[in-house]
Amino acid sequence: MATRLGLSLPQMQQYDIGKDVPEVARAAEQTGYDSLWVFERALFPEPATQGLYGIEGLPWPDHYRNVADPLVTLTLAAAATERVRLGSSVLVAPLHVPFQLAKSLATLDAASGGRVIAGLGTGWSHDEYAASAVRPFEERGQVLDEVIEVCRAVWGADPVSYDGRITKIASAVVGPKPARPIPILLAASTKKAQRRLVDHADGWLPVGMGVEQIAAQWRQLQDLAAERGRKEPIQTVLRVNAFHTAKAYDGADRMPFQGDVAQIVEDLAAHAEIGLDEILIDLTATPRDAQELKDLAAEVYEKARAAGV
Helix, strand or coil, X not given: CCCEEEEECCCCCCCCHHHHHXXXXXXXXXXXXXXXXXXXXXXXXXXXCCCHHHCCCCCCCHHHHCCCCHHHHHHHHHHHCCCCEEEECCEEHHHCCXXXXXXXXXXXXXXXXXXXXXXXXXXXXXXXXXXXXXCCHHHHHHHHHHHHHHHHHHHCCCCEEEECCCCEEEEECCCCCCCCCCCEEECCCCHHHHHHHHHHCCEECCECCCHHHHHHHHHHHHHHHXXXXXXXXXEEEEEEECEECCCCCCCCCCCCCEECHXXXXXXXXXXXXXXXXXXXXECCCCCCCHHHHHHHHHHHHHHHHHCCC
């Protein structure tokens, strides 16, 4: 079976969110993409207080200066499409009140006819936590655990009740309910996070850093699932952050998914061999506008399918 292909929606400052998100969403669905995706970046600290991903000295990319809200972006895409699934890779769960996030996702799923995929992570930016988080950065894992539990409770049968550290729901009716159980996928790169995924989530959202690394992590996760007696298969969506250039990139320092369309497709084909369910391609960083993004997305899709991906 061919690997499913997803596309990131245009959330950055070079795009007109209200006009471009529905337009790109419709075009992607017509092209044949299976899913549309958003990510979350709450703010851009200036001056930077920590490096990108918490790595000292690594600068934040300029396109993080202005990132549209993920759930608003997904809602615009939902209204413009009929078939594609609508995912987050990822929502930074502890930046949201758990009950409110569960209710928003349920409403979006009900409105879209059961197309939402809740991809959650803990994030890494201390500035985002200072501005928006419900608990301190040090408690991010516990908050993610509670978000997952609250979502399952709110999406489940009425009456809903829950007694947690952040969330207290006395017996209540909470609607609308999702159209079907919303899958929860986690980024999960550490051992502890992988245990959380195996025990409490539906799937895995790795980032494409290279074939060997992803294949090794996938084996590790499957071994852990077997060891912990998990019966359900783990759904998988690989996120790839492509950096498209008009000409082929010929330096020895080429990163995965960097270069022209042929190079991006070559990397897609190599990663598809790992056997993951779906690959989400983020092409949004380099195009100047939505038209360029639509053309690039169509070309990548057609060439990837022609290459057997």
